[in-house]
Amino acid sequence: MTFTPQQPILELGDAFYDPVAPADFPQTILRFRNDRAAASVGLDGLSDAEWIAHFGRFQPLDGTLRQPLALRYHGHQFRVYNPEIGDGRGFLFAQMRDEQGRLMDLGTKGSGQTPYSRFGDGRLTLKGGVREILATEMLEALGVDTSRTFSLIETGEELHRGDEPSPTRSAVMVRLNHGHIRIGAFQRLAYFQETENIERLTAYVLNHYYGEEAGPDAPQRLLAHVAARTARLAGQFMAAGFVHGVLNSDNINVTGESFDYGPWRFTPTWDPAFTAAYFDHAGLYAFGRQPEAIYWDVMQLAGSLRLIADEAPLVEAMDLFPERFQRELEAAILWRLGLEPHSPEQDRSLIQALERTLRTSEIPLDRFYFDAFAGQLPEAYGGPFAELRALLAAHAPRKSRDHPYWSGNAPCSMPIDEVEAIWAPIPADDDWSALTAKVDQIRTMGDALA
Incomplete structure (x- = not known):
């Protein structure tokens, strides 16, 4: 695969993003590079020094964006509208094509402050980066449409967080996404009544992620696509036994690809009430309520598109979701059962x-x-x-059970106590062997399922 740089995000103009500068980190220690993901976009040939220069120091990749862009968006967080968010500790770094010809984005987490950081430091804990590696590797292996953790670089800063022992080590992460546009981007434009920009963003998404031209029916076509893709994601989550934890509308990608993993967990049993986030006291995003939560988020996209479309075709597009979810759930479970x-x-x-x-x-x-x-x-x-x-x-x-994975005595799983056990030797002894071994085990399972 040859690296094919792109920059169509610039078509949208500066009403959609803010150019920002990455943080200048004291150190850049490469901890994880996903050469399998890098091969899909033609970047696996980079040396470690080049990798660090691009994904730790954020020197631009030739032919793509010359400066990182913090995207603007709003969103509902636990069903409460928040107009003060946006890319607060990340940015869009580069765009390119993958081996399937899809437009892909490299986005960051922990890359420094932006105009949307509010009172945050714009940083990511090293543990948070390790957890994201484990989540994305596991989900990819289980057939879920997910972002991929592309790079994790330790940055040599001490961070203080209320939900883990502090001070704790810091990192900057890069993820490979099929798109970086959230439902919350449309909500922000609707909030400010920017109808022309809603039309522009609708055309951008249809063109670059769904291969369609805009037209009079563009809003309902976009909504139908998003409803179908997110229904598929909801079915995949359920088949995987995965609980995202924070299915806010700013965390739903309009391509239906899952991303941004904070308090995620895998449910040990088929328990509809199982929650991932300790702060989800009402169980809003519990395992069994995830399809409802995602549907609710897509309804917020429909509400935003109402500024540029009639209600009836949008309702018709939303009506696709329940039946599509049921079919996608069946397909995902059958796939996992082989x-x-x-x-x-x-x-x-x-x-x-x-x-x-x-x-x-x-x-x-x-x-x-x-x-x-x-x-x-x-x-x-x-x-x-x-x-x-x-x-x-x-x-x-x-598929048959002839892959060596099936000759083992136990499945590859990801209980929360194992996540903690994988992390424990890293701060104690700088021992990364448990993480490396787990990623290998997960990928073996993925090969057996694929």
Whole structure:
């Protein structure tokens, strides 16, 4: 893959972003470089020194943006509208094409203060970067449309945070995204009644992320695309047993790709009430409520587009979400089980039986998926699984269990105590071997599932 630089974001103009300067860090120690992701955009040939220069010191990549851009957006945070946010500790650094021809963005986290930092220092803890590596690697392996952690560089500063022991080490992270435009970008434009800019952003997204030209029906086409993509994401989250934790409208990408991982967790069992964020006291973003939360966020996009479109076609586009979510949930669970689709009725019966049985049995979710892969549920699963076993056996396998991963005794999983165990030797002894080993294990699982 040859590096193919792009800069279409500049078409939008300076009403959508602010040029910013990256922080000047005391140190730049390379801790993680994702050469698999880099190969997809033609950057895997960089030396470590070049890598640090671009992704620690933010020297521009040839042919792309000459200066980082902090994007402007608003958003609902736990259903409360906040007009004072934006890229507060990150920026858009570069754009390029990937091996599929898609427009990709390199965005940052922890790269310094911007006009939207408010009272924050614009930094990222090293632990936060490690957690994001684990989240994105695991989600990618489990078939979820996710950003990819591209780079993590330690920066030599001491940070003070209220939710982890301080002082703590600092880092700057770069993520590879299919787009950097959030629903909150449309909300900001609607807030200021900037109808021409809503039209401009709608055309930009349709053109560069969906390959379509604008026209009189552009708003409803955009909304239909976003509803379909986010319904798919909601189904993938549920199949993966993943709880994002902060599904605010400023955290929903209009390409339907998940990103920005803070208090994430994987639910140990099929527990609809399981939450990730300690501050989510009402369970707004609990495991089982994530489809509802994402749907609500897409409704905020519909409300923003109402300034440039009639209501009826927008309602019609939103009506796609529930049925599309159900189909995507079925497809994602069948994929994780290593099964081919059968018929709509048979597939739906299987997923309904699976949810019902897993919820009442409280069996570890990853254990079940591991044991049931390719459809042959072991006899050790007793009477409560009889209906589910028969439904599984009626589906043809998508893949066999001949990959070495399936010969192991336990599934690759990511409980919160393991996340803490992977982190513990890093501050204690600067020992990164547990993280390296876990990434290798996750990628082995991904190869077995793919």
